[in-house]
Amino acid sequence: MLASLGAAFLCLPIVALVVEAPWSRFVDVLTSPAVRAALVLSLGTSSIAAAFSVVLGVPLAWVLARADFVGRGLLRGVVALPIVLPPVVGGVALLAALGRRGVLGGILESRFGVVLPFSTAGVVVAQTFVAMPFLVVTVEAALRAHRSGDEDAAVVLGASRWRTFREVTLPSTAPAVMAGVVLAWARALGEFGATVTFAGNLQGRTQTLPLAVYLGLESDPGAATVMSLVLVAVSLAVLVGLRSRWLPELVRR
């Protein structure tokens, strides 16, 4: 009975969203230029952020799981920090680092002419900052659980480190990497606080779907509800995908 209360508490807002949505206007809102721009931008930036998360995150996870060095615990903590950090704090921190008067931002602008705040690249940077730790933590956990005996055997049998990584480690951690990618992608898609603080808001360039929802509440709540449902649908698809394909494999290991 208590469990059903908890379930009701979690389900009710989503159900209410479906009930309150202006279904007669649904297609009109979805095809309006502002919503299309926000949707395309969000899907594009979160995919690029997920890609960056894999390229940088998998090696990082491997180092944290396999290598032994002074300060590893500290590095692990810092890497996991964006997971618990309030997103707007992440945005403020990114501005402090990469803003025009920031630690690195000044050099980026004067030496390379690169200005990240208020750009689409800035959106990707903010999303990668909040999403990559999810992938790192997921993959690191899988690597630590997975016995390194197979890898040791490969090395003893003469395989190079790169070949061992490619043909022994990667295939066995592939489910964890896939789960990490999906988590990171979903987190990047839903990011609001860091992107609005660091990249600002401009339709077509930096106005992601969550930001469009927030601003839409003031002028057109119906459209905001429609956009919210799109995000709910995407999130549900992510969860279903995770449960049916990769979670059982993760558990088995």
Added chain:
Amino acid sequence: MSRAAPVDRGEHRARPRRRSVALLGAGVVVVGVALLGVTMASCADDAGTADAASDRSSVPGTVVVFAASSLSDVFTTIAADVERASPGFDVQINSGSSSTLAQQIAAGAPATVFASADRAAMERIGPAAVSPAVFATNQLAIAVPAGNPAGVSGIGAFGEPSVRTGLCAAAAPCGRYARQSLERAGITPTPVTEEPDVRSLLAKVASGDLDAGLVYATDVRAAAGSVDAVAVAPADQVQAQYLITAVGAPDGGPSASAAATFVDWVLGPGQQTLRAAGFGAP
């Protein structure tokens, strides 16, 4: 041996399942208690104010003011003045974009006073606006980082893509006023960002991430030191009108008298404070 194993595995599986169900139940109980606590607290508040109704001589008043973000500093000063003048008075201020606040009030937020930066936001709350009155006016100014690094000289900068300018979002009052002003000047704006409210726009100008932002003249005054002002030509200027009202049913309870006290103060002794902050007369 193989017959014993399935039994063992069954027991092991059952124990974690019972444990996780217990944890789920515990979590739901915590959530339920928290929800009950919040509901009871708000019921207690209502009961408290109902008691106060029968004892007007002590008049402890709580006012929840939803104020436009450009009013945040001056209303904090006014709130302190009101609390000092009437012991037992408690003023809580929630500031943000007027259009966001109006939407929250329309959705049932517990505001007792609403001060908006334009008429459109005030009209958004419909009949809940008991008696809207203009209490101040404001003008626009161009905020630039201290030292004006981009050499912005006027509103024309907002039409130049090479200058990193910012505006308020179109849904916010300062965004509406800014676009009116730009229209008057015949400029098609090319901002790099449209911030949800004027104070976040001001913050990004102060940090140097923007070369210029179109904000209120009072905001530039409030941020003096980190921000410089470039004047908007009188021909392109717009006059912002600020309205204030008590929120709720006209005859509603004791909170109505506290709200009326606060509104009267803003329209009376508070005018001096507003003038000192740079707001114009209504």
